[in-house]
Amino acid sequence: MTGGVTYLAGRGEAPGPGALPPLAESVDYIASLGKPTAASVLKAARDSGRVAIQPRCGVGGHQEMKALLRDLEERAAPDFLTLTIDSHTRLKRFEQALRTLNLSPGDLNGYPLVSHGYRRGRELNESVAAPLEIRHGSPDARILFDVAVASGITSFEGGGISYNLPYSKAVPLEESLTAWQDVDRVCGELAGLGLVVDRELFGTLTAVLVPPSISLAISVLEAVLAARAGVRCISVSYPQSGHLVQDVAALRAIPALARTYLPSGVEVHAVLHEFMGVFPKDRGHAEDLILYGALVARLGGASKLITKTYQEAFGIPDTRANAEGLRLADRANSRLLGFMTVDEQRVGEELDWILAEVAEIVEPVLAAPDTIPAICEAFAEGLLDIPFSASRYAKSGIIPKRDDEGAIRYLSTGSLPFSSRTRSRNSELLKGADAAGPVIGSLLAELADDINYFPILFQEMDSEVSK
């Protein structure tokens, strides 16, 4: 395929020839595609009370990517398909992405859309019926976003906090927040031209024991910024903790938070990420967890579910396992399962606590006149924080811990501006575990058990604590 790959980027930062079509042309192209946008599929799912299903998938080569999308659609007909982007492209290392693509595309851990260019993006889009979403992890996704829009892709994941702190060590928040504001402003322009792009936020963060109020607080801040920039459809994703009441309450908190903090013209959808931590190895156990996650999404009223596969414990799944994960998750949509219920009183109590914790975290930041500098300052002081940050721009003074029932609580609240009421509830639920000076060895063993929660639950692994 000599000469087959060129750069086609809009902002002159990427090397190589080529330009992108004007936004209006891309909007016309999307209208001519004859397939629904991501926003309309989300709305239809919510209106019909179904949870839409979506896999993660991405390979380097173009033909391989096309085959993968078609295969998944043929075998499992998901509501959405994904282009997971490779790490070089995520970090704007377009030269390296192109070199690897030409030398050995199999070494790429995703599809390098910028290197392939928007014409190939359109070809992928035209080869399947489901709308596509871009999933990546870029602190600055402006070029990637422009190529995605030109490709006719109507859903784009990420945010200035959630695609920085879990992925980059040394990118200042101000840089990533500003770059994502640009993406969101283009979404506003596109809305003016009649195309609503679904902007999904990455509430999963580091995917390790993320307390629901942290995930949701970060999403609220990103959503407020996105809405102000003109975004009309926001998907708030939340990572399954594993505790039924906590997860259902967290999903139900999303529309409530939208009513409180976002303008009424913005569509907001709840999205569940099936368990993102250590998966059980045994196929049956993994499938139990997949079905359980899908039922949680249904009970929580999620519009969409991002699925896992029975090969999760071993790495990136093959197409067959991916399709089977989708089909299994979709079983939770069955009309037969309407009898499944959850303890509404406990969910209601947990929901109130989640909303109170989120308010205590976000309201001081939103009260400042200028939100982006306020976010950066709050992170520098630990007033905003995430656990286990990869970035030095979050303090990670928060230490999460599972309570006796498996729900994720705060062992240490770091410098979060929590009320004494919130603090005492967390320490009561953790039985007053010594947050000030735990013994290192036992803390590590207890956290290891919390992280390996499902393999231990399925008795695939011994508890570190009981050793």
Add this chain to the structure above:
Amino acid sequence: MSPSERRVVILGVAASDSHAVANHLIAHALRGVGFEVENLGTCTPVEEFADACDRHPDAEAVIIGSLNGHVHEDLRDLPAAREAGRITCPVIVGGNLSVGSKKDPRDLERLHELGVDRILSDPGQLVALLDELRAARTAERQLLVAS
């Protein structure tokens, strides 16, 4: 530890390693018992440990975690940093120190040859080790003063 006593350590994860969880837990636990922890976080090259030593000449130790089995390669620049006098305090390494589930004692020798003073397999021993190293240093100083 008495409240007036200031004890500083430098903590980080080796250059090619992005495992954040144990790193943050160790920082949290050390702070909990009163240490001031300069946590350099994941993917920290030797150069950054040396820079931190410049900023904290009173640091008691540099503590380097590694879970991905590449610690020997990641610490390739440690002998030069020690020779240049940029890292003079004790260097402690802990974690999972080689690829594969069978451990070769030769791997630990190679770490000592690179300039690592102590190797810890159990993070629970960290505070005791820091106390031991400090006691040794104090004794050394007293000896110097006495002579």
